[in-house]
Amino acid sequence: MAGPEMSFDRSTLWIVIAGLAVGSYALRFAFIGLVGNRAMPAWLMRHLRYTAVAIIPALVAPLVVWPAPTGGTPSLIHFAAAALTFAIAALTKNVLLAMVSGACSLWVLMYLTG
Incomplete structure (x- = not known):
């Protein structure tokens, strides 16, 4: 079942795209431009190691x-x-071996069960 059709004005669309671009740049600049030259505290670096482990x-x-x-x-x-x-x-x-084997096992199981 298809959802309701949405219609946006072109100017609204471009304002949203520009706003997202500025926000994305500002977020990246906050970490790279402002903090990039400074040493991070050891406790923060220890916590940042677990970011990928939590996000995946x-x-x-x-x-x-x-x-x-x-x-x-x-x-x-x-x-x-x-x-x-x-x-x-x-x-x-x-991690890479686990992800590749997981994808392959999913494909094989889906193929075998139809």
């Missing part, structure tokens, strides 16, 4: 629990691929 599962978890291909209902295939990915990550401590 936060992005993937909704796709495993409520997969779009099934209309949001839990899928054993997605849980199995996630469990295999977690097991490979825990055993090898290799």
Whole structure:
């Protein structure tokens, strides 16, 4: 079922695009331009190491629990691929190997089950 059609004025669209560009630049400049030449405290650097570890599962978890291909209902295939990915990550401590094996296992499981 398609959603309601939205219509935007061209000037509104360009104002939004320009606002997002300025906001994105300002956020990056705050870290690179203002703080880039200074040494960060050790406690902050220790916490920043865990950023990717927190963000990747936060992005993937909704796709495993409520997969779009099934209309949001839990899928054993997605849980199995996630469990295999977690097991490979825990055993090898290799993020790229875990992500590639998880994607391949999902594709293989989807192919085998139709």
